[in-house]
Amino acid sequence: MASLPWSSGSSGSGRRARLVDVTLALLTAVAIGAGPAAMGAPLSWNGTFDLGAALGALLLVRRRHPLLVLVLSAAVLIGWQSTGLFEGGWIWPLTAALFTAALGHPGRAAGIGALVLLYGLSPQGLGGPETLARGGVELLWLALVLAAANAWRQYGRWRAEHHARLVQLEQTRLAEQRLRISREVHDVVAHTLAVVGVHLNVAVEALDDSPEEARAALRTAIAARTQAMSELKAFVGELREAPQQGLESVADLVEQARAAGLEVRHDLEGDSGAVPAAQALTAYRVVQEAVVNTLRHSDAGRLTIRVRVRSRELEVTVTDDGRPGTFSEGHGLTGMRERVTVLGGTLRVGAGAETGTEAGTDTGFVVQAVLPLTAA
Template sequence: MGGSQFASHEQPAREPLDAFARVLLLVGPVLLLLRHRNPRVAVFGASAAALLYIGAGYAYGPIFASVAIACFAAITSGHRRAAWLAIGLLWAGHLLIGHWLYRRLPPGGDDSAPWGQELGVTAWVLAIVAASELARVRREQLVRERAERRQAERRRTDEERLRIARELHDVLAHSISVINVQAGVGLALLDQDPEQARTALTTIKRASKEALGEVRQVLDTLRTPGDAPRSPAPGLDRLAELTEQASHAGLTVEVAVEGVRTPLPAGADLAAFRIVQEALTNVVRHSGSRTAHVLLRYDPGQLEIRVDDDGPATTGGESGGGNGLVGMRERAAALGGTVEAGPRGDGGFRVLARIPIASADTVAPDPQKETP
């Protein structure tokens, strides 16, 4: 209000401010209170008040600030058409008043507005619209970036949940399978061969201890995310331990290595170990065969894992749709690899995994790791 009063003194040829002028000056700021809930009403109302103010012959002044703020709010909130239409009508009305209707409107004796002034008004209008559009684009970009970050966070959470589920499944399925087999042996031989029953109980104790240690490691990552694990993740260097555990469950594992052994990245090494572990667990649980054949073939840029058993499948045998095979496929797919599993023509079962590996310096084969 004070700014408009000052503008009136600076423009004595215009009409002095009266009660109607003061009402129009208050309309714009009051309508700005609605710019977030109803920006169209705010921008059209502020533009109409400014147009009436100009048509009544009052001095140019801060009344246009309300129009600029309302236009900015409407455009940035997505009501572009309303903002463009309102400010366009105001601009067109100003042209009509300044060049055609000025003879019939106050103040008396007013002349036509100079066209140079119209260029300034046009530049003012374009500047408001351009600034509003830039702010709208920036706001939409920020909203999109926030949505992408939330989506990426949800994706990371889902991937971590699946990773933990796979780890727990692989650890528990393998260990419980060994415990189950040894518990059956122990019960069967408890009276006939106590020494053999003692060996079975020792195996159960060792398998349960290892399972508890690995489960504790997985749970520690949940309690303290981002911290380094207390013990390294298992890899193919522990294949001998895996075959020994399988032997305690009554399964003989024959391991063969083809090609030049290549150091594997940590993720690929863990995935290879878990795939072999799950495949051997399935043999123990679902196959009548007591022998499994594991082949590790190191090709340039790829590790091929093949686990075969001679069958036949027992009741409840794996058909390719169990959680274990799903976990294998997820592990391989996360690294860009594949897993194929299914019965062989001779009645056995085969798991074939291909895992891409980055090129690395090759190392000589270690015979102790190639034979169980």
């Protein structure tokens, strides 16, 4: 059985559907029972009201068996008409049954309605001009019922497609949120572990020969851990708002890189206050990931961080003098690329000679991100 556009499996909708069916059955019984009387015909408890009760009762199961209800309703109507108990029309008493059946089976419903109309207009019934006039009205009513059912069916399809689109959009939004959360957590945790790991190694190596240096390294590792905890706490507490790191927070990364033993040069050109929050956060994360990669994967001694704020774009370039080795994108660089792409920017990563940056060196690793400051 074809599903109807307004059918539903929930208990609340089921109760509403039963209420609608009962109401429709009562209205049909009253309309058929009292309809002829409104046109001047005498009331007949053994004719019109019996027919109205029978057709109304059939409507109580119209949702489960729409075609069967239409066929039985047509048979009952033909029986009443053939015996002379009802002469109020051939199509309009079947309106509710026709409409319901046409929602799932438009062709069959139209065929059944046409057969009923042809039988009613056969030579056994009316003849001459009266037949044509009455047949035209009945045919018009049949067309209107079928057209209304088609319009409702199209509305049901549109509603279902609209709901599916909304569900898909919601799923996409949730997936983007999960991706953003994973990027934020990765950036914070990876950076912290890299910094803490470097200082723990320093502390282990200096513990016997230089206790003060070991203590300083441990204090730096504790400070990095404390900062990471505060960042994670702020992020978890405000998942719907972007973290507050921006270009001014790059200075903290510079200090951490210097504390890890790197010689760092930090250049900032332009008005950093004019950079939107989204671009500023992305630039910060690019620098953070580049610093993590330098601490983890190279033996660099120098690190250059250059931030240029122009009228239409923000350019961030991070260069070290270590060995770039074989390049492969992990979660960090993938997340970095996703961040930049979302804002309509471009990202280049690799050896200095491969990126074509102004830093232009044959050795070392270069990360360069260009972010538009206008709407992406």
